[in-house]
Amino acid sequence: MSNRFAIAVAAMVALGTASVTMQSQAAPAGLDYEFFKTRVQPIFAKDRPGHAPCVMCHTEANNFLRLEPLAPGQTTWNEAQTRKQFESISKLVTPANRAESRLLIHPLAPEAGGDLFHSGGRQFMTKDDPDFKILAQWAGVR
Ligand code: HEC
Numbered sequence: 001m002s003n004r005f006a007i008a009v010a011a012m013v014a015l016g017t018a019s020v021t022m023q024s025q026a027a028p029a030g031l032d033y034e035f036f037k038t039r040v041q042p043i044f045a046k047d048r049p050g051h052a053p054c055v056m057c058h059t060e061a062n063n064f065l066r067l068e069p070l071a072p073g074q075t076t077w078n079e080a081q082t083r084k085q086f087e088s089i090s091k092l093v094t095p096a097n098r099a100e101s102r103l104l105i106h107p108l109a110p111e112a113g114g115d116l117f118h119s120g121g122r123q124f125m126t127k128d129d130p131d132f133k134i135l136a137q138w139a140g141v142r
Contacts, residue, residue, distance in 0.1 A: 035138055054067065
């Protein structure tokens with residue numbers, strides 16, 4: 001009896017490990033899906049003073065920051081749209097050098113270490129911008 005119990009416990013432990021492995025494979029570069037959904041995504045739709053929201057330009061965009069169009073009155077993306085965006089935007093994170101990820105450097109002002117040119121302008125003037133900090137946190141910058 002106690003032997004069987006031990007086997008059952010061992011099997012449960014093995015199953016637990018398997019599901020953890022699968023989860024980490026699902027997230028490219030170890031990026032957190034929930035954090036993306038609840039903290040990062042709202043930034044793309046947000047009206048930030050002096051800036052057009054990312055979603056205004058990035059729905060038809062022929063680049064990796066591909067956002068799904070929001071229907072009138074829709075303020076956030078549904079689960080399927082979120083999955084798609086998570087997949088494509090994850091590619092803008094460079095696991096080997098997270099601080100230099102394109103997601104962070106491209107919309108950042110050149111004076112703050114960003115790229116010289118982004119068609120969408122200087123979306124973040126400094127790395128202290130609270131929204132920039134959320135993007136950096138998601139990208140895994142420590
Ligand atoms: C006024 C339009 C506009 C707005 C607003 C805008 N962008 Fe862009 N963005 C573009 C265009 C056009 C490109 C592609 C050409 C280029 O690289 O500049 C681009 C490219 C990018 C890229 C590079 C994508 C790749 O595949 O390499 C990133 C990252 C990016 N934008 C981030 C942002 C973020 C984050 C915001 C909002 C905080 C934002 N952009 C707002 C127009 C915009």
